Amino acid sequence: MARRGVFAAGAAVALSATAGCTVFSSSRTTRTETVAAPPPTDPMDNLISMTRLHYLRLQAGASLGGAAAKLEPLAKDRLEHLKRLLAEQARTNRSTPAPATQAGQTVAPPASAAAAISSAVDDASVAQVAFTDQIANVSRYRAALFASIAACLATHRTVLAPS
């Protein structure tokens, strides 16, 4: 009986030492301080800015005429996207939607129609990825909206692809 007690006490001491508990320790109690994470960034801001830029680029490209004239209906699509995104942002912020277009907002037109079309394809690809990436992270309504916009952008690439 005594031997069992000695063994049990030894085992307890060994276990405590393994766990880092000792009555002779002088270290203070460990405190974990968690820094509050910054508030999540609303993806709408980035998506709206990107859509506005792409719309302006499409408009600038369409102004070249010729083969770039087919960018005009695509610019209208992007403008619709921009309006819807602004409306959605205003809905969640309980504010008035910002205007989609403002006087003086322009970008320099591309050097040629081919460059404009190439730029439009690149922009559509980038935007499609950006909207698709957010589908899993947002509310149901926004997910459906983003999926629809991403699908539209895919069709833009199809329309602009060389036949």
Added chain:
Amino acid sequence: MEESTAVSSKRVSRPAGRRAQVQASGTDTVGSEPIGSDPAGASGPVGSGPVGSAAVGSGAVGSGAAGSGPPGPPVGPPEPPSAGDAGSSTPATESGMGAGSGAATSQAPPEVSVGPQSPESAQPMPLDKTATTAVQTALRTENAAIWAYALVAASDKDDIAVTGSMVAAHRVRRDATAGLLVAAKQEAPPPAPAYRVPKVSNQAQARELAIQIESDCAAAWRNVVGSTDNADLRRLAAQVLLETANRLVRWRQLAKADPVTVAFPGER
């Protein structure tokens, strides 16, 4: 509502106990639920916004032709002449239908890919009630699309290869969607014997019908995206919506529609 009810009484025979799959001609939509019968579109945030208004069955394309005259549905054989068979034996000429990127490639093979998110290859996806209803509606729409494409093929001989490849894509999607439901231990609604569609007697009408078919499918899959919080299901439905939108634009190009693109595919 009256028109829908009246036309619903003209439904062709269908198995008892099934939900309505034969669309009222007054709504001018191919093979989907009657208006207002889709719980997925009427609940949650989706139903309160534009997505809910895009519920399948509100048919926007060719609404003028649908309600006029007697219904011209081929109510004959349960499975009309298969356009998919015709398409499978002819080279595909459509472009931009690739699953995934949606980019056009003129030498692309017939579109039969279901993408990397194929439900068959994935783990069973848990589906809540709302998502299940939305996916079942999408499956019904795919069934209707396969059926209706046979009419397109019959009246549009010039685009037989395009039609065939698109039917093949819808068949693959239908099977994948049914597999998704079965894996989730949910009912996969079987196809209806026939569907009520607008009269199709020439190439222009056939292309209009094809546009309507793809519009319905886009609306159905957009509804799936907005009916679930499951990220995998959202991605899958978004991918299908993308493919459907490309098919829609392809038909709008053939029909010389202006504009060719649609700002919000699947929304009505």
